[in-house]
Amino acid sequence: MTEARIETVVDTLFGRELPDPYRWMEDGPELREWLLAQGKAAEEHFAALPLRAELKARLDELTADAVEITGFALAGDRVFCLRQTGTVPVLVVREGDEERVLLDPATFDGELHSALDWYTPSPDGALIVCGVSQGGSEQSQVYLLDVATGELTETPLRHSRFGGVAWLPDGSGFFCHRYPDPDPDLPPARRREYSATWFVPVGGGEPTVMLRCGHNPSLPMAPTDRPYLLLPKDCELMFTLIAHRAFGDSISEEMTDFTLYAAPRSGLDSPTTCEWRKIADPSDGITAYAIHGDTLYVVTHKDAPRSEVQAWSLTDGTRTVLVPGSERAVRGIRVIGDHLLVRDVDAGTAALRRVPLAGGEIEDVPLPPGGYIAQWTAHSDGRSALVVFSSFTQPPTAYRYDGELRDTGWIPPSRVDFSDIEVTHLRAPARDGVSIPLTVVHRKGTPLDGENPTILTGYGSYGFVLRRQFNPRLLPWLERGGVFAMAGLRGGGDHGHEWHMAGNLANKENTITDFIDCAEHLVAVGYTRPERLAGDGGSAGGIPTGGAIVRRPELWAAMVMEVAVSNMTRMEFTENGPINAPEFGSVATEQGLLDLLIVDSYLRVEDGVAYPAVLLTCGLNDHRVPAWQPAKMGARLQAATSSGNPVLIRVDTDAGHGFGSTREQRNALTADMHAFVGARTGLVGR
Template sequence: MRFSRRAFLASTACLAFAHAARAEGYVKPVDFTPGGGPPVAPVRPVVETLWGHQITDRYRWMEAQGPEWQAYMRAQGAYAAKVLAALPGRDALAEAIGKNTAAVAAVVSVQTGGETLFIERRPAGANTSKLFMRAGANGAETLLIDPDSYAKPGEHAELDWWEASPDGAHVVFGVSSGGSERSVLRVLDVTTNTVLPEQIDRTNWASPSWLPDGSGFFYNRLQDVSPDSLDYEKNSLCWLHRLNTDPAQDVKLFGHGLDASVPVQDIDAPGIAVTPGSDIAIGMLESGVQNELTLYAAKLTDVLAGHPGWVKICAPEDAVTGFAVRGAEIFLLTHKHAPHYKVLKLAAEKPQIANAVEVVPQSMAVIRAIAAARDGLYIRELDAGLAGLRHLGADGKITQVALPFSGAIDEDSFYADTLHGGAWFGLESWVRPQVICHVAPDGGVMQTDIAPRPEIDVSPYVSEEVFATARDGARVPLSIVYRKGVKRDGAEPLLMEAYGAYGITLDPVFLARWLPFLDAGGVFAVAHVRGGGELGEEWHLAGQKAEKYHTWQDAEDCVLHLIEAGYTSHRRVAVIGGSAGGITVGRLLTERPELVAAVIDMVGVSDALRSEFSPNGPPNIPEFGTVKTEEGFHDLLAMDAYQHVHDKVKYPSVLLTTGMNDPRVAPWEPAKMAARLQAATASGNPVLLRVDTDAGHGIGSTRAQRDQETADIMAFVLWRTGDPRYQPKV
């Protein structure tokens, strides 16, 4: 249920309405219900008793996703498209966004292999990201992988993941269609720019790790069952593939039922990671979405020989969330007795965590990730909402890296390897475009041309970081971005994002997509609510399971803070949340329906009681709980927005979105929520369900798809917050 927020917010640039600096005066939003309203879903109640509570599910039939449901979804999508297309200014928004996105090149990640630099970038004018190579940081570029060449008729294809071999001679990569994330693994011979014959399906989360000599790689593969099966993401295995061999000959080396000394749960995703210059193999078990890992160590030669003799490094209770290997040293990132995280070091000959020594102590900054390089360990951290970067040398000395400007380091762009000195990272802020940088072993930072600077004047915009006080006294970080000259008189439309799950942080990203909203006088805010990781692991746990109510109540309190501070008013404020953020905005919607004018619920978790009965449900149990326990049932019922919708309540305007190929939040969740709200609301405000039949969770959506979605959302918000320029003609 993790959501690609950076792709949604920052993959494009907009210059529309650059002449404006003030919101238009408020008008009462005009009602518009063409054809008498949206299609009405049949009500076929299923009543069950769970832990002594009677639960009624009016739309359980949708979960089968049969022909009737598919027709209903197409009708809902068509109705939403008709309403949104009728909004004056909507098409102008889409055109302005499209023209400017074509001028922006968006970099996803970089990696080195031998003397070659590999770059994943969505080129200017392109719809999808592609893989390029350079001979060094400043060499000429060559296109290596274009996912468009794998697109099926009527669908788009997406480059899901890739990994270059240590010598740069090969790249293993995964491509999927229609936003499904159902990757097919292939291998590219870089020298000849040809794809090898072998193909491997069910490699959605392959996490490949190359052998040091580049002769093959370890990878994770799902079991051979239907993608609609509840077992689809269970009992995956880690395999070894040798180049230029039939995948049918691949050997399964790590996972369920392979080694009695390594117990594996059905939701564990097993993998093996190896590092150039080291003979250590790390066996890892990721238990669903749980951040804490189970790790084992063995000699690589023993693993390849079939008798690994795995030695347990740590278990989930040791709170290790990341690791790095450099020669005979193993580094562990842990939050045990350190909610802001610390780094431990182990020797390979005694890899048990009991033998670890602390090398980077906890500080005020929250350590987010570590990466090993030839010259030491690089440490990415977050302090007061801004990124920091430190270096741990072989001598144990820790030095701070001076960054070119204050901002955030995108997690996908943070990269180092033990064959090269230094580290790569992308740096950006709310009002400054991304720059790809390289820090050298001497601490010097080079800003490169890998992410060309878009021709956008950022001087009119400003951001600030403040705190809102929650009802229990907690101080919730709040980011606010707007155009200079905005008057704090409550007259501006404001869109506030909130998420709060998995310990994910909503770091600053360049808000290129939303510049038209700012130029129209709007304000964009981000509430860093509990459940996220902005303030460390304690902040995460304070918004999880039985404490989940803090997440949506923090969002409510942040809205109140913004209103009291004069940034907006009740009738001009909207909230947006995606994926697990659907819990946040969905429960705000149902607990405080009078608080905001509009709610945008993107591919959102809406029916938490039933989520675990979708293919991606079991892996999410560690974060949200299960109805199979009484405590878990009560926790999930509390966070279930669908079950908290009541008849004859005056709900605000709501726009829900879904993709028919969504592998993370089943599209029947937004569908059930839309049907229930449409039947229950007494306000007359619109409830729309936007449906994309060639999309999934949004992670694999094209530039054009995101352009259209952004235009729809922005126009809907401006309509329902009373901008006279966006009122339909009736």
């Protein structure tokens, strides 16, 4: 294996020296060649592992005939979804009892595979605007699709991550958010500045800018802010949402800091001069909203640590509490008919409530226990919704909701049998006395003798809740006697906003120590012991996993860090960095630097320490966490460790952050990870 050359750069920030021996990896073609060599060495290592071929064969068997249905949308009389039976999901339309394929990304030309990143149908379901990218890059080219004819038209819009699409009510045009074309003369941290929402007319005509920093003086925004247009049904107003920091894949729920403005819809004809009035800003603590008529319904944590639901009049400004705060954490809301559907989590598991729009008794909507709502979407007519629910042992079910839940039968039953698997819900004691939600999945009758190979996963950032959902790829690990555990770390959203803030910025040490304390609890109650324990985390999950390696290396037999951050003091200098600074900190201030030093595991690696076996993964097309992040951590661990345990970097040249990966890619990644971990923890064959 090629050893990385050392060329140390020392940054001095607020009197602190930060030596960086692999700064050269952040720029230039040398990194790619070094990573390709690392990837080849990792492949050779995996191929020699005794269980790798067996695990891969079992994964292929479990997924060979599987039909995965995700990404539902309802419009007009049509139901749209993503159906995967082969390489990548295809876009399908259901009309009555008949289905047909509208778009198959596998038919696109290119050296790398293509995937459908997102899509949004017009209100009547006649047209679809969608984004397609190659190699898992998520840098979408925007297309317009005619549902009746299947005709696909390429638009001039490129680099549209997530879309953020709003249709004109009559389907004559749409608004779509995009980033500027990459400018190699700009440093990476500035390449996403001045993003804009564009108007694209259907049937011809040039796209025009609707929203952008400096475009309209009544819409103040910073260059890194991202503006989105909202055109809610049955409302005379239009809205602009300006996002000030990172968020997930929705601009209507699980948000963080944003500002909301309103203006008459006549302003669509004068985007540079129409007068916008501010409705809400970050001080209002809003994380989700729904607009219906002249009322804005909001989920806010301003006066409720786990959030409450309020109704705000857009005419006279009155505010009424519809759903008071409680032990449940409110995640999202939808207006369905004459009531509001409220999506909650309780210690990370899903719950639903309904409340009349006029106020009144709050009722629970019965859901199966212990699971996760993978998706919910309202019909464009506002009279019904679709709720997709699953749990670790229950395959996904698509329910139509119009006052009660009814199974649509749209998702075929899974033939993957989890009947021998059970789920145990624990509360792990953190060192400061707080109880951490800890879910353990294992075969029935698993003895608590400390001998079980165990994988503990955690995340703990952005208020995100890890999904307690059905995963057939977990079965090969479980049926060989492996245990899988999921920790609801502080910094995540298992108990709402207060849980997020308890692991945010200066409190980020809690995220790491919670992960360690959950691991120790699994040992204390007899599930496993350090020689049979592995950790796993992806993306910002590199904070607890990397933090646990450098704080407690003796606690782990192995650690997996998937497309993970590790050198956080350098993250804000990446494309994706500036919008994440509010979550983790910035080196521009002394306190921000101190916050980042908590979570920078790369800088905490010490020479001569006996580190566990470590597997880092990266995608060369990753625009969220650049490949040099896992590369630097891998190089530093390889040079520092005294244990003789392997430190591998798994490299995928046709992938990014994991989104848009093919079925084969997912199976291969799972087989590699579980074989690697299994070899260190004593996993046996079937």
